[in-house]
Amino acid sequence: MTNNLMTFFPSLQVLSEYPTELNEDDYTFHNPQSHTWISIRKTEVTNREYGLLSSIYTEIKSRTAVNDLTSTKWLNFLKSAGPSPLNEAESVRIIQLYFKENNINEADITEACRAFFGDSMQLLFISSQSAYLIEKQTTYLCTVEDFSSFIAALESDFYSKARLYIGKFQPVNSHFPQHFSTEKDWFLNSIERHRAERIYTMENSFPFHLIQEMSEDMKHVLVKEILIPIDYDLELLQTVQLFFENGFNASITAKKLHIHRNTLQYRLAKFHNITGIPVRQFDGALVAYCASLIAEKH
Amino acid sequence: MSKFVLENINKVYDGKYTAVSDFNLHIEDQEFIVLVGPSGCGKSTTLRMIAGLEEITSGEFRIEGKVVNDVASKDRDIAMVFQNYALYPHMSVYENMAFGLKLRKFPKKEIDDRVQNAAEILGLPNYLEKKPKALSGGQRQRVALGRAIVRDAKLFLMDEPLSNLDAKLRVQMRAEIAKLHQRLKTTTVYVTHDQTEAMTMATRLVVMKDGFIQQIGSPKEVYGYPDNVFVGGFIGSPAMNFFEGKLVDGYIHIGQVSMKVPQDKLTLLGDKGYNGKDLILGLRPEHIYGDVDTLAHFPDTTIEVKVEVSELTGAELMLYSSLEGQPFVARIHADATAEPGKVMPLSFDLTKAHFFDKETENRIR
Numbered sequence: 014m015t016n017n018l019m020t021f022f023p024s025l026q027v028l029s030e031y032p033t034e035l036n037e038d039d040y041t042f043h044n045p046q047s048h049t050w051i052s053i054r055k056t057e058v059t060n061r062e063y064g065l066l067s068s069i070y071t072e073i074k075s076r077t078a079v080n081d082l083t084s085t086k087w088l089n090f091l092k093s094a095g096p097s098p099l100n101e102a103e104s105v106r107i108i109q110l111y112f113k114e115n116n117i118n119e120a121d122i123t124e125a126c127r128a129f130f131g132d133s134m135q136l137l138f139i140s141s142q143s144a145y146l147i148e149k150q151t152t153y154l155c156t157v158e159d160f161s162s163f164i165a166a167l168e169s170d171f172y173s174k175a176r177l178y179i180g181k182f183q184p185v186n187s188h189f190p191q192h193f194s195t196e197k198d199w200f201l202n203s204i205e206r207h208r209a210e211r212i213y214t215m216e217n218s219f220p221f222h223l224i225q226e227m228s229e230d231m232k233h234v235l236v237k238e239i240l241i242p243i244d245y246d247l248e249l250l251q252t253v254q255l256f257f258e259n260g261f262n263a264s265i266t267a268k269k270l271h272i273h274r275n276t277l278q279y280r281l282a283k284f285h286n287i288t289g290i291p292v293r294q295f296d297g298a299l300v301a302y303c304a305s306l307i308a309e310k311h
Numbered sequence: 312m313s314k315f316v317l318e319n320i321n322k323v324y325d326g327k328y329t330a331v332s333d334f335n336l337h338i339e340d341q342e343f344i345v346l347v348g349p350s351g352c353g354k355s356t357t358l359r360m361i362a363g364l365e366e367i368t369s370g371e372f373r374i375e376g377k378v379v380n381d382v383a384s385k386d387r388d389i390a391m392v393f394q395n396y397a398l399y400p401h402m403s404v405y406e407n408m409a410f411g412l413k414l415r416k417f418p419k420k421e422i423d424d425r426v427q428n429a430a431e432i433l434g435l436p437n438y439l440e441k442k443p444k445a446l447s448g449g450q451r452q453r454v455a456l457g458r459a460i461v462r463d464a465k466l467f468l469m470d471e472p473l474s475n476l477d478a479k480l481r482v483q484m485r486a487e488i489a490k491l492h493q494r495l496k497t498t499t500v501y502v503t504h505d506q507t508e509a510m511t512m513a514t515r516l517v518v519m520k521d522g523f524i525q526q527i528g529s530p531k532e533v534y535g536y537p538d539n540v541f542v543g544g545f546i547g548s549p550a551m552n553f554f555e556g557k558l559v560d561g562y563i564h565i566g567q568v569s570m571k572v573p574q575d576k577l578t579l580l581g582d583k584g585y586n587g588k589d590l591i592l593g594l595r596p597e598h599i600y601g602d603v604d605t606l607a608h609f610p611d612t613t614i615e616v617k618v619e620v621s622e623l624t625g626a627e628l629m630l631y632s633s634l635e636g637q638p639f640v641a642r643i644h645a646d647a648t649a650e651p652g653k654v655m656p657l658s659f660d661l662t663k664a665h666f667f668d669k670e671t672e673n674r675i676r
Contacts, residue, residue, distance in 0.1 A: 045381075048366065113364075114383070121414050128399035128410070158395060165397035169458065170411045172385035174364045209324050209356075271349030271545065275638075309328075 015044075015051065021062075024054035029205075032073075042070035073115065084137045087147060090185075091193055097185045099149075106180040107193055108134075108146040108160065109200050112167075113174035115141045125170065129163050130155070150182045157212060164211055176204060178213040224306045232307055239304040242287050247308070252280045254305040257298045314340045314498060315361075315466065320370035322356050322522075330356040332522045334370070341496045343489075347509035348519035348545070354502045355470055357519075361500060362468050363387050374465070387466075390459035394471040396451045397458075398443040404430075405439040408457045422461075429460040432494065449480045456491065467499040473508065485511060506546050510534065518542050536665075540672035543593045543665060549629060552599070552639035554592045555669065558585050563592055563661075566635025571611035573662050580666060583675055591672065593665035599641035600658040601630065601649065609658035616657050621649040632657075 019025050024039075028050040032041060039052040040063065050073065058066070066072075089095030099105065119138050126136050126146065135147040148155060160177060167175045178200035183192045196215075199222065203213040206221055224232075243249050252270060256277070259265045267277040281292050284301065291297040315338040322331040331353040338344055346354035359365040361372065363384030371378050379387055398407050405426055412422045430436045433453045443451050452472060459467055472488070473481045489512050492499055503509055509516050510530045518525040518533060518541075526538040530546075537543035543551040556565040561577055563570050572580065580586065600606065606613050620631040623645060630641045630649050641657055649655060666675045 118414075125399065125410075128402045128406070131401045162393075162395040162397055165393035165395055166399060168362075168364055169391045169393065169397050170414055172363065172383065174359075209328070209330065269350050 015047075015049075018051070018053075022053045022057045024052075024057055026052050028052065040066070041073040042066055043073055044070050083135060087135065087137055087145075091190050094187075094190060097187075097189070099185045101184060101186040104150040104182040104184050105147050105189075106150070106182045107196065108148060108180060109178040109197065110144045110146060111176045111200075111204065112142045112171070114172075117141060117171065117173065121171070122167075125167060129166060157214070160212055174211075176211050176213070178203065181215060220302070220306055224303065227303075235300065235304040235307055239288050239290065239301065240308055243284065245308055249280055249284050250305040250308050252277065253284055253292050253298070253301040256281065256292060257302040261293065261298065314338060314375055316371070316373040317357075317361070318371045318373070320357070320360060320372065321368045322353070322360060322365060323368045330522055331360070334524060336517060336524075336527065338498060338500070340498055343492050343499045343501065343512060343514045344517060345501045345503060345509040345513035345515075346517045346519060347503055347506060347513075348525075350504055351521075352519040353522040354504075354517075354519050358468050358470055358500060358502050361466070362389055362391055388464050389466045389468055390462040390464035392455050392459045392467065392469040392472045394474045396443070396455045396475070398451060398454055400443055403440050403442055404435060404446070404454050404457075407443065407454055408461050411458060412461055425461040425463065426457075429457040432460065432491070433457050448476050449484055452476065452484055453487070456488070460491075460495065465498065467497050467501075469499065469501045471503055472501075473503075473505075481508070488512065507548060510546065516546075518545060520545075536674070537593070538674050540591060540593065540667050543667075547595060549596050549640045549642065551593045551595050551665070553667075554594070554634060554637050554639070555589065556592055557587070557589050559587060563590075565592070565637065568614055568635055570614070570659055570661060572664075576661070576664065576666065580675060585666075585675065589669045590675065591667040591669055592661075593667060594639075594659060594661075595663065596629070596640045596642040598660040598663040599639070599643070600660065601641060601643035601647045601655065606656055606658050609660060612659040612661050613656050614659065615654055618649045618651050618653045618655060620651055630657075 015025070015027055032050060032052065036052065038055055040055055040058060041050060041052045043050050051070070053066075083098065086095065086098040090098055122138075122144065123136055126134060130146070130148075133148065133151065133153075137145040137147065139145060157179070160179060164175045164177065167173070178196060180193065180196045183189055199215065199218050200213060202222065202225070203210070203218045206225075210217070252266070255269055256263070256266045259269065263274055263277055267274045270277065272280075285291050285297075288301075290301055292301045317334055317336045317338075320331060320334040321329070323329050334353075334357055336344070346357060348354050356365060360367050363379075363382065367380050372380055374387065399410065402410065408426045408429060409422045412425065417425075426439070427436070430439055433456060435450070435453055435457060438446060438450060438454075443454065446454065452475075455472065469488075473484050476484060485508055488501075492512075501512060513530055515527060516530055516533050517527050520541050526533055526542045528536075533542060533546050537546065537551070540553060544553065554563075554565045556563045558564075558572065558580055561572055563572055580590070600609070614634065616632040616634065618630055618632055622629040622631075626645055628643050628645050628647055628649060630643055630647075632639060632641070643649070643657075647655075667673060668675055
């Protein structure tokens with residue numbers, strides 16, 4: 014069905030997740046059968062076709078989020094290069110929030126955020142499914158655990174899967190909108206490629222971006238030198254990946270894999286024997302880790 | 312008819328990464344089901360699919376006969392408790408417990424009744440005005456439970472709720488949750504990676520690995536009759552010992568050591584065609600004995616071993632040794648003298664042994 018539609022509407026795009034931001038130049042529809050969303054340029058759709066599409070699918074309409082004056086200033090700053098809402102010497106980070114359900118009640122979410130963070134955060138609503146939390150750099154900074162607890166609280170009270178991206182602190186000067194624009198791209202990319210996660214940061218997204226940006230030639234080297242020799246052995250790859258992610262700590266890695274330490278040592282040695290790459294050394298581990306990410310993508 | 316039915320449930324991320332495969336479970340009313348397995352086995356994903364926080368890729372989830380795959384999470388009549396308390400620091404205990412009901416526009420009087428009742432059950436009446444920061448870890452977790460109790464839901468979903476507590480408090484809270492379940496009788500699905508927690512709390516266990524169910528059964532069944540090597544090794548602490556050996560003419564040969572296999576087990580193994588074949592012998596540490604009186608009862612399975620490490624845990628001694636290069640641990644009486652380096656006889660009680668196919672690692676039955 015979607016393929017047929019593409020012949021009529023070349024701009025049609027299929028999304029597997031609710032779009033985090035709705036483009037005013039597009040129509041966006043939800044297909045409940047395949048649980049996908051499609052967006053089509055408005056200029057390609059006649060009134061009659063629009064009526065037809067609306068009767069088959071559910072249209073997702075952009076909702077104007079109600080923000081206070083301070084929030085409006087922030088949006089103006091981030092989106093339209095308006096003046097900085099704060100002294101330019103101050104640093105903030107933006108936590109991008111995304112809800113799976115598109116029926117969040119802004120007043121309720123605002124109350125939840127205030128109850129969680131007090132007055133230390135400014136909340137901006139972007140759409141019916143997304144919002145930004147702006148955190149100033151003060152003496153206490155929220156930790157990943159705080160945000161994890163926040164997400165759990167939202168999920169248990171609002172019954173909606175929530176995901177967030179914790180940005181980096183940056184002075185609120187003229188470079189900030191560009192910095193934030195990059196973080197927005199990273200969040201979108203991370204959601205697309207790593208759906209099981211709920212909290213994203215530059216650190217946990219970086220390796221995946223690195224693999225995405227890696228040239229085919231470099232990937233081929235890793236495939237040739239590692240993945241083919243070990244015959245894409247997922248058990249071995251998972252072992253070296255976790256060993257790397259757990260800071261080369263054999264006890265923690267063995268515990269997480271629920272294997273004996275000796276079994277872990279055996280697998281690491283086996284990897285070394287087959288590939289000639291010493292995974293207990295940083296450079297060897299880094300190469301093996303990248304190979305495991307490439308294998309994951311396949 | 313079972314109250315909650317999960318049938319052929321699969322969860323696939325991005326069309327390629329399978330988190331849960333062919334999950335089948337019928338949950339009866341008032342059961343306390345524990346999903347247990349190592350990290351990454353799919354237990355939390357399963358719980359989140361039940362909650363409606365993750366979509367079910369394929370398969371059916373039914374509540375009281377009605378398919379709820381597409382029913383929104385808020386309409387499934389469930390309450391969730393998470394590992395990290397999920398409390399609002401700037402709300403009092405009372406407000407924390409009331410918040411979910413307030414969002415659902417419950418009348419004030421009903422909210423108050425429910426919160427007071429939950430506080431009473433959890434021993435929190437004197438803490439209602441306090442903020443979470445002023446509470447201990449155990450009290451915070453009780454508030455988290457209170458937030459679920461006030462909803463009076465059909466199903467409680469708990470995702471590693473005790474993982475943030477220290478060992479002593481965890482044992483205490485474990486008992487409190489069990490008591491709470493006996494009192495409220497709310498059907499519960501509980502996720503943990505801790506096999507002791509699973510064994511002590513569950514009416515039925517679901518052991519998972521790599522997205523697949525390995526075994527479903529009561530704690531006693533799973534401990535006593537593990538379906539495969541993984542379950543035998545995962546459930547029980549210390550873990551079950553495994554020895555690779557060969558069955559020849561009524562004896563299991565482990566390297567140069569031979570032990571006579573009891574007749575009933577031998578008949579089964581013979582019937583299944585294992586005579587002359589390699590297999591895996593599983594034996595729990597408590598089924599290896601070291602006291603002199605017992606040794607006499609097992610003349611055909613008593614072996615001299617060299618003690619490598621011994622750990623006194625109080626009433627018992629964990630003795631670490633190896634049999635033909637295959638490590639094992641024996642749980643023997645603390646009175647035994649077993650210094651490292653000492654050679655001593657141990658009896659392997661093969662009447663309690665489990666035999667597994669070497670290739671499939673499945674129990675031979």
